[in-house]
Amino acid sequence: MIRFLKPAWTRLVPTSTRLLDSPVAQSCRHFSRFAGDDDDGDGLQHPGSWKSTEGLRRCSANYVPLSPISFLERAAKVYRDRTSLVYGSHKFTWNQTLQRCLKLASALSQLGISRGDVVSTLAPNVPAMYELHFAAPMAGAILCTLNTRLDSAMVSVLLAHSEAKVLFVDHGLLEIARGALDHLAKTNTKPPILILISEKDDSSPTGIVPGTYEYESFLETGDVGFEIRRPKSEWDPISVNYTSGTTSRPKGVVYSHRGAYLNSLATVFFHGMSSMPVYLWTVPMFHCNGWCLTWGVAAQGGTNICLRNVSPKKIFENIVLHNVTHMGGAPTVLNMIVNSSVSDQKPISRKVTIFTGGSPPPPHIFLKMEELGFSVNHLYGLTETYGPGTYCVMKPEWESLPPLEQSKLKARQGMQHLGLEEVDIIDPVTMESVPADGKTMGEVMFRGNTVMSGYFKDLQATEEAFRGGWFRSGDLAVKHQDGYMEIKDRLKDIIISGGENISTVEVEMVLSGHQAVLEAAVVARPDNHWGQTPCAFVKLKEGFDVNAQELIRFCRDHLPHYMAPKTVVFDELPKTSTGKIQKFKLREKANALGSL
CATH class of the missing domain: 3.30.300.30 (ANL, C-terminal domain)
Incomplete structure (x- = not known):
C-alpha cells in the first residue's frame, strides 16, 4: 500500500507557523537567496535598514500581495461587455465571467473547500477549465490540472499525492475518473468529490452517479456576492503542476501567486499582446496553466477561443471566423499546420502571432509558417519555470539575411524574459558561466521570481534542483556572441x-x-x-x-x-x-x- 502524508496544503499558509513544517517551505528555506529574511511571516524581504528608516510604513494603501486573480477583477471593469470567451455557439463577456467565477468560488466554499485545499481538474480546453483558473484561487484553493492523457492508475496516484478534495472532470473523461476513484478505494484513500463538466446545454446528463455534481447546476448554487479569499502572502501556492513521472515518485511543481502574476505579464509582453487580443487555445490549459496565459489573456481583456479538439481545419476556421491575433503550440502543432491538406487551409487576412516551444523547430517550419500567414515566436522553458522563461527576439539586423538564415537564428532559445532575474549557461561542476563562443556546452540554469517554489512533498528533489543557488534545468546549451543561447540536448539525451x-x-x-x-x-x-x-x-x-x-x-x-x-x-x-x-x-x- 502506498502511504501518503497527512493533508499538507493547509500547512502552506504563511500566516501559520505550520508553514515551517511543510516540505515545500523547508526546501525553499534552504535556498532563500531571493526571498531574504522573513521576520513576520508575510513572505516579504525585510533588510535591516528598512525597519530603521523613518517615515516609511507598509500598509493596505501601498501593499497588496500580487495575484493574477486581480486580472479578472480589472477585466470585468475595463472590458465589462467585451467578449471574454467563445466556445462553439456560446459566448461570455468579462463581466459574466467574473460573476460565474465568483459563484463557482462560493459553491466550492459551501462544499467545504477551505484555504489551502486542492481542487483538481481532468478536462480539455473548455470554458469550465478556464473559469477554474480564477474560481479555485478565489476560494483560497490550489488548482491542480491533470494531464488528460493519463490513465486511471496514474490519475489516482496524483489525486492521492496532491490530497485533492474535489475533481472536476469533463464528460468525455468520466470513465477514466471513475477508474481512478476505484483505485483510490482499493488503497483506503478518501476519494475527491466528483463534479461533472457536461456540455453547456445538458445540465441534467444521464448516467450521473450519486454523490456527483453537475458543473452548471453546482455553479448556480453559489453567491455572486462571495468575498474573495485573497492570498495572505504572495508565497501562497496558486497551483501544482505535475511533470511526467512514475507512479512511485510523482513530481508536483508548486507555483505561487507572485510567480503566476509575474510570468503572466512577462508572457503577454514578449508576445506583443496589446489590449484586447484574440487568443486561440491550442496549448492545453493543463500544461503549465496554459503557459500562464489563462491569466495573461485576462490582464489584457482579450478573447479566449476554446477548442475541445485541435486539428488544422479547426485552427484555420477559427482564425478566420474570430479574427484570431495570437495562438501557441508545440512544434508538432506547427508541423501539423504546414503539412495539412490544402482543403483544410484558409487564406489569413492578417498575420497571426504563434509562439512555439518544447523543442527547437526546424528552420524550414518557420519558413512555411510565414508563407501561410503566421509570425512565429520561439520560447523556451520548463514546468519548473511556469512555462515560458526565455524567448528569441527578431533583431532588425537579421532582416537583410536570407530567409533560411533568419529561421536558423529564430530557432534559438534567446534570452530571459522580464520576469526572470537571470538565465545563464553554466558549467554544472565549476558553476562558472561558459564562454560565449557558440561551442562550449553547459547546463541552462535559472534564478528569479518565476522559478517554482519547489516540488511538493519532495525535499530531496527540491534541494537537488536548486543546488548551487540556481535552478538546474537538465538542458545542455551553448551561448553565442550576441548572448543568445541555443539548446543542444538534454543531459540524459546526449x-x-x-x-x-x-x-x-x-x-x-x-x-x-x-x-x-x-x-x-x-x-x-x-x-x-x-x-x-x-x-x-x-x-x-x-x-x-x-x-x-x-x-x-x-x-x-x-x-x-x-x-x-x-x-x-x-x-x-x-x-x-x-x-x-x-x-x-x-x-x-x-x-x-x-x-x-
Whole structure:
C-alpha cells in the first residue's frame, strides 16, 4: 500500500507557523537567496535598514500581495461587455465571467473547500477549465490540472499525492475518473468529490452517479456576492503542476501567486499582446496553466477561443471566423499546420502571432509558417519555470539575411524574459558561466521570481534542483556572441560516441530538412566499438518513400560522418499530450535492438 502524508496544503499558509513544517517551505528555506529574511511571516524581504528608516510604513494603501486573480477583477471593469470567451455557439463577456467565477468560488466554499485545499481538474480546453483558473484561487484553493492523457492508475496516484478534495472532470473523461476513484478505494484513500463538466446545454446528463455534481447546476448554487479569499502572502501556492513521472515518485511543481502574476505579464509582453487580443487555445490549459496565459489573456481583456479538439481545419476556421491575433503550440502543432491538406487551409487576412516551444523547430517550419500567414515566436522553458522563461527576439539586423538564415537564428532559445532575474549557461561542476563562443556546452540554469517554489512533498528533489543557488534545468546549451543561447540536448539525451559528444537536436534538424521526413527523433543505440551511435526514428510524409540508407547518406552530406545515424527506424513517434516526443520510449526500443 502506498502511504501518503497527512493533508499538507493547509500547512502552506504563511500566516501559520505550520508553514515551517511543510516540505515545500523547508526546501525553499534552504535556498532563500531571493526571498531574504522573513521576520513576520508575510513572505516579504525585510533588510535591516528598512525597519530603521523613518517615515516609511507598509500598509493596505501601498501593499497588496500580487495575484493574477486581480486580472479578472480589472477585466470585468475595463472590458465589462467585451467578449471574454467563445466556445462553439456560446459566448461570455468579462463581466459574466467574473460573476460565474465568483459563484463557482462560493459553491466550492459551501462544499467545504477551505484555504489551502486542492481542487483538481481532468478536462480539455473548455470554458469550465478556464473559469477554474480564477474560481479555485478565489476560494483560497490550489488548482491542480491533470494531464488528460493519463490513465486511471496514474490519475489516482496524483489525486492521492496532491490530497485533492474535489475533481472536476469533463464528460468525455468520466470513465477514466471513475477508474481512478476505484483505485483510490482499493488503497483506503478518501476519494475527491466528483463534479461533472457536461456540455453547456445538458445540465441534467444521464448516467450521473450519486454523490456527483453537475458543473452548471453546482455553479448556480453559489453567491455572486462571495468575498474573495485573497492570498495572505504572495508565497501562497496558486497551483501544482505535475511533470511526467512514475507512479512511485510523482513530481508536483508548486507555483505561487507572485510567480503566476509575474510570468503572466512577462508572457503577454514578449508576445506583443496589446489590449484586447484574440487568443486561440491550442496549448492545453493543463500544461503549465496554459503557459500562464489563462491569466495573461485576462490582464489584457482579450478573447479566449476554446477548442475541445485541435486539428488544422479547426485552427484555420477559427482564425478566420474570430479574427484570431495570437495562438501557441508545440512544434508538432506547427508541423501539423504546414503539412495539412490544402482543403483544410484558409487564406489569413492578417498575420497571426504563434509562439512555439518544447523543442527547437526546424528552420524550414518557420519558413512555411510565414508563407501561410503566421509570425512565429520561439520560447523556451520548463514546468519548473511556469512555462515560458526565455524567448528569441527578431533583431532588425537579421532582416537583410536570407530567409533560411533568419529561421536558423529564430530557432534559438534567446534570452530571459522580464520576469526572470537571470538565465545563464553554466558549467554544472565549476558553476562558472561558459564562454560565449557558440561551442562550449553547459547546463541552462535559472534564478528569479518565476522559478517554482519547489516540488511538493519532495525535499530531496527540491534541494537537488536548486543546488548551487540556481535552478538546474537538465538542458545542455551553448551561448553565442550576441548572448543568445541555443539548446543542444538534454543531459540524459546526449550521445557519447567514441569520446565525441553528439547533439541529438542537431541530427534531428538535418533529418527534418529532408523533403520526405515529417518527424524525426534521435537517441543512442549501444555499439560494441563506439559505445553509442545515433539511432533515428522517422515518420515519413504521406506519399513519400525513402529507405534508411538514403537518409543516412543525406545526413552524412550535411554533418560530420560520426554524427550521422547508423540506424534508421520508420515508425510513429510516441508523444506526450503537449506534443513532446517521449524519448525514453524510443531509448527502450533502441536498446531492444541490441548492440551494433
